[in-house]
Amino acid sequence: MTGFKLHFATIFVLSWRNLWRNHRRTYIMLGAISVGVWAMIFMTALMRGMVDDMLDEGIRNLPGHIQIQHPDFLDDPSVVNSIDEPDGELLVALNQAGAKRWATRIKLPAVIASERESRGINLVGVEPDAEADISGIPEQISAGRFIESNQDQGLVIGAKLAQRLETRLGKRVVVMSQDPDNNISERGFRIVGIYRAKMPGMEEFNVYAARDTLQQLLKIEGRVSQIIIVDENFRDIDILYQKIRQSIPASLEVMPWYEIDTYLAAMFNMMDGFVLVWVVIIFLALSFGLVNTLVMAIFERVREIGLIQALGMRPALIVYQILLESLLLLLIGLGIGNGLAILTVKPLESGLDISMVAEGMAMMGASSTLYPSLTLYDMLMANGVVIILGILTSILPAWRAAKMDPVQALNTT
Amino acid sequence: MLDRFTQKNPAFSLAGLLLLALLGLALPIQASEVDTLNPRDLIRAAMEHWRGVTSYSEMTMTVHRSEWQRSFSMQAWTEGDKLSLVRVTEPKRDAGNGTLVRDQSMWTFSPKINRILKVPSSMMNQSWMGSDFSNKDISKSTDIIDQYDHRLLKTETRDNHLQYTIESIPHEEAAVVWGKEILVIRDDFVMLRQEFWDQDDILVKEMNTTAIEFMDGRSIASALRMQKLETPDEWTEMTVDAIDFDIEMNSNQFTLSNLRNPRQ
Numbered sequence: 001m002t003g004f005k006l007h008f009a010t011i012f013v014l015s016w017r018n019l020w021r022n023h024r025r026t027y028i029m030l031g032a033i034s035v036g037v038w039a040m041i042f043m044t045a046l047m048r049g050m051v052d053d054m055l056d057e058g059i060r061n062l063p064g065h066i067q068i069q070h071p072d073f074l075d076d077p078s079v080v081n082s083i084d085e086p087d088g089e090l091l092v093a094l095n096q097a098g099a100k101r102w103a104t105r106i107k108l109p110a111v112i113a114s115e116r117e118s119r120g121i122n123l124v125g126v127e128p129d130a131e132a133d134i135s136g137i138p139e140q141i142s143a144g145r146f147i148e149s150n151q152d153q154g155l156v157i158g159a160k161l162a163q164r165l166e167t168r169l170g171k172r173v174v175v176m177s178q179d180p181d182n183n184i185s186e187r188g189f190r191i192v193g194i195y196r197a198k199m200p201g202m203e204e205f206n207v208y209a210a211r212d213t214l215q216q217l218l219k220i221e222g223r224v225s226q227i228i229i230v231d232e233n234f235r236d237i238d239i240l241y242q243k244i245r246q247s248i249p250a251s252l253e254v255m256p257w258y259e260i261d262t263y264l265a266a267m268f269n270m271m272d273g274f275v276l277v278w279v280v281i282i283f284l285a286l287s288f289g290l291v292n293t294l295v296m297a298i299f300e301r302v303r304e305i306g307l308i309q310a311l312g313m314r315p316a317l318i319v320y321q322i323l324l325e326s327l328l329l330l331l332i333g334l335g336i337g338n339g340l341a342i343l344t345v346k347p348l349e350s351g352l353d354i355s356m357v358a359e360g361m362a363m364m365g366a367s368s369t370l371y372p373s374l375t376l377y378d379m380l381m382a383n384g385v386v387i388i389l390g391i392l393t394s395i396l397p398a399w400r401a402a403k404m405d406p407v408q409a410l411n412t413t
Numbered sequence: 414m415l416d417r418f419t420q421k422n423p424a425f426s427l428a429g430l431l432l433l434a435l436l437g438l439a440l441p442i443q444a445s446e447v448d449t450l451n452p453r454d455l456i457r458a459a460m461e462h463w464r465g466v467t468s469y470s471e472m473t474m475t476v477h478r479s480e481w482q483r484s485f486s487m488q489a490w491t492e493g494d495k496l497s498l499v500r501v502t503e504p505k506r507d508a509g510n511g512t513l514v515r516d517q518s519m520w521t522f523s524p525k526i527n528r529i530l531k532v533p534s535s536m537m538n539q540s541w542m543g544s545d546f547s548n549k550d551i552s553k554s555t556d557i558i559d560q561y562d563h564r565l566l567k568t569e570t571r572d573n574h575l576q577y578t579i580e581s582i583p584h585e586e587a588a589v590v591w592g593k594e595i596l597v598i599r600d601d602f603v604m605l606r607q608e609f610w611d612q613d614d615i616l617v618k619e620m621n622t623t624a625i626e627f628m629d630g631r632s633i634a635s636a637l638r639m640q641k642l643e644t645p646d647e648w649t650e651m652t653v654d655a656i657d658f659d660i661e662m663n664s665n666q667f668t669l670s671n672l673r674n675p676r677q
Contacts (some may be wrong), residue, residue: 116617174588
């Protein structure tokens with residue numbers, strides 16, 4: 001044991017001093033590793049931020065983390081496929097499931113018309129109290145107010161839609177749809193609020209009214225299209241989902257967000273794999289520099305290695321010494337890289353304005369402000385990959401150094 | 414620029430249009446009635462008058478644009494204000510397209526696809542065949558009594574007729590986009606003019622009666638022109654070529670099967 005300690009102390013000193021023998025080369029290599037690690041972590045944080053934003057926005061548009069609806073509603077979102085407002089057992093189950101919030105809503109395709117234009121929209125009848133938690137629209141009102149009660153007679157439309165319809169706050173528009181018997185239901189609504197969505201597409205599409213008002217208009221008193229359930233965090237809703245699934249009647253369909261929008265789910269699941277691929281690609285570029293540095297360091301010291309071997313140092317210790325040299329190099333590089341990454345990401349966490357490319361981002365479903373998200377998982381992943389793969393790529397030069405014939409090595413000039 | 418659906422089915426707002434033309438059938442009101450006249454009664458009287466009246470007419474519609482102009486000939490049958498059937502006869506490529514209106518519901522038939530379609534609410538707002546008539550404010554003309562507040566603006570005498578100018582403001586929840594409409598109606602109930610104003614008091618479009626004729630015993634507006642104010646070289650004109658009132662109507666006249674298989 002003491003022998004190993006002594007050996008370790010010796011090779012540590014040797015490695016450390018060797019590292020600074022050609023300090024210029026070491027600085028260059030440290031620079032390469034630092035920038036590489038910084039790029040891994042910084043870019044990952046940006047991507048995470050973007051994807052989180054897309055997920056958030058996507059889930060707000062679904063909306064909700066769990067939806068309960070008629071089994072045919074997702075295929076045919078018409079007023080025919082509506083369900084009864086929850087009562088009795090279902091009501092108790094919903095209240096006891098422990099969700100952060102739940103609410104009913106009506107959702108159906110409709111047509112909105114002003115004096116000059118008419119457009120197809122998605123008409124949403126909401127219970128306004130819950131809407132801040134569900135779609136977040138009440139916080140995005142840019143003029144006027146949001147729906148205030150279930151019986152509110154007003155209408156809230158997006159800024160872009162108002163522009164398209166050549167109308168504005170305070171004016172009347174006509175909303176048309178069909179009741180369950182396929183008769184036309186229509187009435188005038190006064191615009192009481194204008195909202196601005198993160199995604200302009202949604203602004204043109206979703207129009208909000210009070211739930212009970214729409215029930216009257218569509219002659220579906222006591223019926224709704226969906227029950228929306230939101231929890232604190234969309235990532236862990238499985239327990240809540242199982243609980244609710246067990247307590248609802250078989251005639252209703254209950255779905256978590258990742259089943260309703262499989263694209264969002266795929267994005268969510270692919271992200272971890274994506275981060276790994278990104279980290280490995282940067283590492284591959286780095287590894288050439290690392291191997292080259294070590295190989296050069298060994299070439300320069302052929303005589304020296306031959307000498308210490310001739311003096312009796314075991315080949316294994318030579319391997320350890322070179323691996324340790326590589327490890328020290330990597331650790332210092334990682335330290336600087338991580339530090340740089342934290343220093344650059346932290347100030348940006350309050351939001352990075354990328355409105356220059358907002359149009360393209362909106363198409364992807366992300367907003368024009370990017371919030372980089374630095375996660376421990378991603379940092380550990382980057383550091384782990386660099387250390388493990390770095391050591392692995394160093395084994396070959398180290399092993400070659402240990403295999404040198406001391407006689408030949410000593411005679412090399 | 415034309416919507417495919419409406420191009421194939423050029424008829425459905427014709428029904429409503431015809432009703433407007435029919436507003437003209439009435440006996441002159443007695444002078445004593447005029448004194449106590451309120452505008453709501455005036456409109457109601459016009460409508461009462463043709464309730465239960467049957468008619469068969471032949472019409473021509475001309476859609477004018479700066480680059481082109483197109484005309485359609487059509488036949489129309491009506492019974493009261495709830496039932497109407499319109500069928501295109503010319504030009505050949507549109508011949509046979511038909512529309513049936515029963516109360517609030519509307520169906521169209523196109524021989525090319527041999528299908529009857531129920532017109533969904535989403536299509537009610539579309540302009541019809543690229544014309545300046547929007548389906549909605551024309552096919553809904555009977556709603557004008559209940560969904561608006563009416564006010565008599567002025568009464569004047571012209572061409573030996575009293576002329577009433579009525580301002581109609583839609584109720585808060587009425588399914589009407591206009592801020593107000595202004596109607597000019599003659600004492601024999603010929604509608605002379607209808608103006609559509611937006612909610613900022615800007616005139617958006619107007620419909621003018623350009624000819625009044627005495628046909629089959631009644632005065633009717635035999636030529637109507639609809640015009641949007643923003644596009645002066647675009648208009649749509651509707652003329653009544655011939656009309657017969659109080660005709661014998663088959664009991665299956667306003668059925669889907671008659672829409673598909675004409676028996677006239």
